[in-house]
Amino acid sequence: MQLNEQTLELLRKHEQEHLVQFWDELNDEQQRHLQHQIDDIDFTLQWKLIEQRNAKEGTGTDLDRAKHAKSPEQLVRLPQNEAERAERKNAKLAGLELIKAGKVGAILVAGGQGSRLGFDYPKGMYPIGPVSQRTLFQILSEQLLARSQQAGVEIPYFVMTSEATHLSTTIFFRDNGYFGLGEHNVFFFQQASLPAIDDSSSAILLSEKGSISTSPDGHGGTLRALQKHGMLDVMNERGIEHLFYHQVDNPTAIVCDPVLLGLHEKYESDLTTKVVAKATPEEKMGVLVTIDGKTEIIEYSDLSSEDAYRKDTEGNDVFWAGNTAIHVFRRAFIETLLFEEFSLPFHVAHKKIVHIDSEGTLVEPKSPNGNKFEQFIFDALPHTNVALVVEGDRDREFNPVKNSDGNDSPATSRAAMLRIASEWIQSAGGNVEEGVKVEISPLYALDAADLRLKKLDEQSFTEDTILNG
Numbered sequence: 001m002q003l004n005e006q007t008l009e010l011l012r013k014h015e016q017e018h019l020v021q022f023w024d025e026l027n028d029e030q031q032r033h034l035q036h037q038i039d040d041i042d043f044t045l046q047w048k049l050i051e052q053r054n055a056k057e058g059t060g061t062d063l064d065r066a067k068h069a070k071s072p073e074q075l076v077r078l079p080q081n082e083a084e085r086a087e088r089k090n091a092k093l094a095g096l097e098l099i100k101a102g103k104v105g106a107i108l109v110a111g112g113q114g115s116r117l118g119f120d121y122p123k124g125m126y127p128i129g130p131v132s133q134r135t136l137f138q139i140l141s142e143q144l145l146a147r148s149q150q151a152g153v154e155i156p157y158f159v160m161t162s163e164a165t166h167l168s169t170t171i172f173f174r175d176n177g178y179f180g181l182g183e184h185n186v187f188f189f190q191q192a193s194l195p196a197i198d199d200s201s202s203a204i205l206l207s208e209k210g211s212i213s214t215s216p217d218g219h220g221g222t223l224r225a226l227q228k229h230g231m232l233d234v235m236n237e238r239g240i241e242h243l244f245y246h247q248v249d250n251p252t253a254i255v256c257d258p259v260l261l262g263l264h265e266k267y268e269s270d271l272t273t274k275v276v277a278k279a280t281p282e283e284k285m286g287v288l289v290t291i292d293g294k295t296e297i298i299e300y301s302d303l304s305s306e307d308a309y310r311k312d313t314e315g316n317d318v319f320w321a322g323n324t325a326i327h328v329f330r331r332a333f334i335e336t337l338l339f340e341e342f343s344l345p346f347h348v349a350h351k352k353i354v355h356i357d358s359e360g361t362l363v364e365p366k367s368p369n370g371n372k373f374e375q376f377i378f379d380a381l382p383h384t385n386v387a388l389v390v391e392g393d394r395d396r397e398f399n400p401v402k403n404s405d406g407n408d409s410p411a412t413s414r415a416a417m418l419r420i421a422s423e424w425i426q427s428a429g430g431n432v433e434e435g436v437k438v439e440i441s442p443l444y445a446l447d448a449a450d451l452r453l454k455k456l457d458e459q460s461f462t463e464d465t466i467l468n469g
């Protein structure tokens with residue numbers, strides 16, 4: 001296949017001619033792939049990002065924001081007294097009513113590359129079940145199914161994929177019968193990808209002679225991708241007003257948490273965020289704060305060690321409210337943002353990017369050599385009228401799988417699932433013997449109260465067990 005003159009002209013204009021330097025060595029399929037990737041590049045955006053990187057906007061730290069920050073003001077903390085416990089109880093009932101009325105959908109973001117975990121498939125396919133080896137996708141989908149069954153209404157699942165995860169994810173769901181949710185309730189939508197660039201020039205990098213190095217445009221790409229793939233129309237047709245948003249890597253997130261939904265509705269919030277208390281002031285977690293009356297997130301990289309320990313006038317930590325990336329969005333809020341041709345800011349990451357050099361040799365850099373660009377969903381926060389922050393129970397709700405070992409790894413997440421199951425069994429009057437593993441399928445029980453209905457009185461688990469629904 002001959003490279004067309006128009007493409008060559010475009011690449012020359014944007015100083016990216018090197019992308020086709022190996023064209024003649026490629027077979028037809030590789031040429032078509034490369035042509036398709038080049039057609040997909042938004043060069044106007046690409047130059048904007050390069051200029052932003054050159055000006056170092058968004059790359060350096062923004063320590064000044066922390067100086068003006070206070071702890072979140074529109075906040076519901078974990079209940080400490082009867083009145084607060086009653087508020088949660090009422091919120092749970094209200095949240096269940098919202099679900100029963102068919103007004104709730106769920107968004108799962110599963111487009112990330114999962115590079116820290118180092119797993120060869122999409123992270124959602126990771127076998128996390130401590131006894132069953134069930135995958136993250138299965139455990140999260142079964143939570144949604146159990147919630148649907150509890151409410152007697154089908155809850156649609158909007159699953160965001162990326163170029164890197166789309167095919168395997170859609171095949172995996174299909175081969176597993178959509179985990180019982182029904183094909184008509186699972187909507188896949190693919191986020192955009194952006195080319196990676198060399199950090200000392202404006203050159204886009206090749207991952208192979210016939211392929212541009214790209215990466216997904218960050219979880220903030222969710223908003224544009226929902227619009228591009230007609231998901232907002234689906235939501236509208238199905239009468240969905242609120243979206244429970246969660247990440248693929250936390251199997252203990254309470255999917256479509258009725259308490260969170262109920263509080264979100266009560267406070268008329270546009271975007272509600274679940275936070276947990278940071279383990280230490282210097283823990284690497286984004287924190288929810290209020291700056292000039294607006295709820296925002298400060299990333300850990302933008303918080304100096306000195307600031308991280310700052311206390312308010314009552315002696316409480318200012319930066320305690322760690323972001324779990326569990327949110328509820330009002331659909332109308334998403335639509336307003338998109339209607340205004342709004343774009344979330346791009347953040348520049350400096351990464352090691354394996355690439356092909358001008359000699360055609362594969363380079364595996366030892367230190368960061370290139371830039372990737374990402375949008376973050378929480379940058380929507382300052383655009384809300386009301387952004388509620390709700391504290392959750394960290395041990396129960398936040399056990400993500402980020403790293404291959406150490407903290408936030410499969411080992412810590414599995415241990416948490418076992419601990420939670422054991423606590424529920426104890427509260428239902430049963431007992432798990434030391435060293436025995438019991439895994440509770442969401443289809444068996446969604447929470448401790450659900451399990452108490454199973455009458456486990458005095459049942460003792462002496463061998464590894466999966467309680468299936």
Ligand code: UTP
Nearest residue numbers: 109110111112113114115116216218219247248
């Ligand atoms: P992380 O920021 O932890 O990234 O994503 P990651 O890709 O999973 O892992 P690393 O950083 O490469 O090790 C948090 C959540 O956001 C989703 C991920 O799939 C995960 O559920 N995500 C992230 C996307 O859907 N798209 C993106 O572009 C980035």
